[in-house]
Amino acid sequence: MNRNLNDIKIFVSSVLPDIGIDMLRREGFNVICWNNDTPIPPDLLLENARQCNALLTTLTGKIDADFLNACSHLDMISQFGVGYDNINITEATKLGIPVGNTPGVLTDATADIAFGLMIAASRKMFFMHKKIEKGEWKHFTPKSNLGVELKHKTLGVFGLGRIGIEMAKRCKGAYGMNIIYHNRRQDATAEKLLGAKYVSFDELLAQADVLSVHSVLSDETRGIFSKAAFNKMKPTAIFINTSRGGLHNEEDLTEALQTGKIWGAGLDVTNPEPMLKNNPLLNMENVAVLPHIGSATAEARNAMATLAAENIIAFYKNGRIPNIVNGEAMERKIL
Ligand code: GLV
Numbered sequence: 001m002n003r004n005l006n007d008i009k010i011f012v013s014s015v016l017p018d019i020g021i022d023m024l025r026r027e028g029f030n031v032i033c034w035n036n037d038t039p040i041p042p043d044l045l046l047e048n049a050r051q052c053n054a055l056l057t058t059l060t061g062k063i064d065a066d067f068l069n070a071c072s073h074l075d076m077i078s079q080f081g082v083g084y085d086n087i088n089i090t091e092a093t094k095l096g097i098p099v100g101n102t103p104g105v106l107t108d109a110t111a112d113i114a115f116g117l118m119i120a121a122s123r124k125m126f127f128m129h130k131k132i133e134k135g136e137w138k139h140f141t142p143k144s145n146l147g148v149e150l151k152h153k154t155l156g157v158f159g160l161g162r163i164g165i166e167m168a169k170r171c172k173g174a175y176g177m178n179i180i181y182h183n184r185r186q187d188a189t190a191e192k193l194l195g196a197k198y199v200s201f202d203e204l205l206a207q208a209d210v211l212s213v214h215s216v217l218s219d220e221t222r223g224i225f226s227k228a229a230f231n232k233m234k235p236t237a238i239f240i241n242t243s244r245g246g247l248h249n250e251e252d253l254t255e256a257l258q259t260g261k262i263w264g265a266g267l268d269v270t271n272p273e274p275m276l277k278n279n280p281l282l283n284m285e286n287v288a289v290l291p292h293i294g295s296a297t298a299e300a301r302n303a304m305a306t307l308a309a310e311n312i313i314a315f316y317k318n319g320r321i322p323n324i325v326n327g328e329a330m331e332r333k334i335l
Contacts, residue, residue: 005029005316008075011052013040013061016080020056020305027313046070054315056080056308063087068095076315079325080308081295082106083244085217089326098330100311100321104162105303106295110268111166113294114212114242117266118171120288121238122210123147127285147286148236148263150175156199156208157181158224159215159243160190167212168194180207205232210240217244225249230256238264238286242294245271254280257287268294 005028012021012033024031032048034040039060040048049055049071057063058080065088068074072095079087079101092099120126124147131137155171157164160181171177172194179196181187182204190196199207201224211233215221225239225248233239239262241248250271256262264286270279273292281287295301311321324330 009052010054010056011048012056013045014058017302017305019302020309023309054312059086061086065091068092078308078311080304084325093326093329096329098321099325100323101325102304102307103323105307106300107162107166109297109300110163110242110294113268114167114240115170117288118210118240121264121266121286122150124285126288152176153209154178154180154207156204156211158213160187164214165190205229208237210238212240213243213247215243217246222246223249227252230261233262235260237262240266242268245269245273257284268292
């Protein structure tokens with residue numbers, strides 16, 4: 001591509017780690033950043049994107065069909081994050097707008113949060129912490145505050161990809177857990193690595209002591225963890241979601257916990273986000289909730305910013321996006 005990088009305007013729609021912005025500026029791009037820690041209002045996102053050549057966005061930027069058609073001039077979109085359900089990929093592909101994302105670099109950070117939430121829920125940690133704050137730590141009580149142990153239990157992974165595999169490794173290494181999983185396709189390599197067994201969705205629900213969600217959010221998976229699903233789970237089961245809140249129906253989850261259909265839950269993602277402070281889940285003994293911090297380590301966030309910048313730089317300098325989501329759009333791109 002023979003364009004002068006100084007003429008290329010990149011709009012960055014969230015406050016991101018400096019390392020990525022500095023990389024873009026060092027290459028000579030004209031980088032315009034949204035400098036407020038609150039998400040950019042949709043009209044301002046549109047106004048800025050209209051005047052730029054490429055967009056660096058995050059999961060809070062709603063890049064739907066209307067937006068894409070109003071910004072069909074965009075050369076490319078770089079998503080800071082591995083999930084890209086905020087972007088209508090079908091429409092972007094139709095319009096010939098390639099989209100890049102940042103997989104791989106937040107795998108450990110997110111698996112750690114899933115693993116931590118599993119332990120926190122199993123031992124009622126967040127609820128017990130609140131008791132101390134309320135001055136309710138009185139004395140040692142042999143028969144109360146009892147959690148459950150995880151040793152040799154069965155972990156059911158919904159979506160055994162990069163993050164699901166790391167969660168499974170942690171559970172196997174720490175507790176000798178038995179691993180079962182459900183995916184669109186069987187994964188022989190992961191099965192060998194983990195001794196994991198492929199099961200149907202219903203078998204996953206019926207057999208898991210801990211069910212951890214690591215799947216993408218798509219039309220196929222939206223709301224899949226609903227009343228019907230929770231009813232099929234063990235009354236002793238713990239449900240963990242660190243993927244996207246849209247995968248579970250939160251009213252159904254709350255009811256399943258209240259009526260003892262399942263035992264506990266650990267959520268890093270909620271439906272909707274942000275969770276309101278009066279949400280009943282926050283006062284349940286066996287529930288641990290975090291505010292979508294799966295990738296929130298300095299290492300992961302800096303690596304995500306680096307990859308997001310690299311996707312843009314490689315696109316303009318070499319005509320390719322290292323981590324491309326919709327290769328078809330790239331193939332059709334005339335550079
Ligand atoms: C964060 O949730 C991501 O998808 O990267």
